Amino acid sequence: MEERPPGITKSGHEWIRGFLIWDCYYAAAFIGAIAFVLTLEDSTARSQPVASAILACAAAWYVAYGRSLMRADDESWRGLLYLGVLLILFAAADAFASASSIAMVAIVPQAYWTMRPLHATGAVAVFAMVPVAMDTLRTGAVTRSVADQGPTAVAIIVFSAIFGTWVHRIIEQSRERADLIEELASTRAELAEVSREAGMAAERERLAGEIHDAIAQGLSSIVMLVQATGSTLDQMDGLPAHHSDSVDLARQQLELVARTARESLAEAGALVEALRPTALDSGSLPEALHRLTDRAAETCGLSTTFALHGEPETLPVAVEVVLLRATQEALTNVRKHARASSAEVTLSYTDDTVTVRVRDDGDGIDPAVKPHGYGLVGMGRRVEQVGGTRKLHSAPGEGTTLLVEVPR
Incomplete structure (x- = not known):
């Protein structure tokens, strides 16, 4: 609130x-x-x-x-x-x-x-x-x-x-x-919420990286060492009977170690997956924007399309959250104010920037009129926080195009 x-x-x-x-x-x-x-x-x-x-x-x-x-x-x-x-x-x-x-x-x-x-x-x-x-x-x-x-x-x-x-x-x-x-006050509260979300997402990403790079890789190394040790034991032929019993016992213990390590590795993988940003839990940024576009068509009766240009790559969590929130706000404005029949969402990757473009065929707005409410203002502040820019192109009766560009 x-x-x-x-x-x-x-x-x-x-x-x-x-x-x-x-x-x-x-x-x-x-x-x-x-x-x-x-x-x-x-x-x-x-x-x-x-x-x-x-x-x-x-x-x-x-x-x-x-x-x-x-x-x-x-x-x-x-x-x-x-x-x-x-x-x-x-x-x-x-x-x-x-x-x-x-x-x-x-x-x-x-x-x-x-x-x-x-x-x-x-x-x-x-x-x-x-x-x-x-x-x-x-x-x-x-x-x-x-x-x-x-x-x-x-x-x-x-x-x-x-x-x-x-x-x-x-x-x-x-x-x-x-x-x-x-x-x-509204913008300050919104920025505080965005900063909190970005901070939580960054911390979750850091923890996921620590678990993956340290614990998961360490467990993988243990599994590989156990397997190598088992292979070495298999090559030890011609031992006396009392030594053979000890080797069999050692092999059983190594199998137990390997099984325990694999189970812990699986739990570490589950933790890494659980620590992904909540806004992007189900996949990458392009997949999240595609789902968002489809959901807008289902809930608002719009004809929506999603297009991807360039080769996607993983961006910092704060940047992906800003692009996702900007798209959500733009589609919400289309639903509430534009009286549009169609909307297009385009995600473009270039060498230096990533751009989200949301275009509708609605009533449009007068660029000289100051926007009411806090959505566009808050969006601009969020984009500026990650070093990006937000541009709005519109005219009465000609629809609206929103461009959000952030550095890679």
């Missing part, structure tokens, strides 16, 4: 998880606005208690709908619905008491939480024009209403556009940094 740095999850970052602070702010803003409306001496107000009750409904609307909407980071039509209802409540409250316009301190941040900056600025402009329109309806004097309420509306729009866009940009940067940290 991948480890994540403290404070980073798949669905949030520090700004989004700080909603408790925003809840406190909105609560203080609505309570303050209601208190202001109730305590202000305003002879033009139709009903301050009714305006306060409507503002309380706006606060309840935030709790019931807006709160979960903002936590979901949803900028769809649901945000427009939320602000539309909030606009109706705000206009109604302002119609009963002009002091209700103070509630803009709670409304403006909500607009930027639910919409992109440009759309949010437009929404704030609509809200800012409500006091101007209501004052015009109350007094019937358009010029006076614009003169009284217009500068405040313009100030709110300009300030919110500057400050809201700046805050939104900070939030986007925070999200990008969180995604980057998550990607780095």
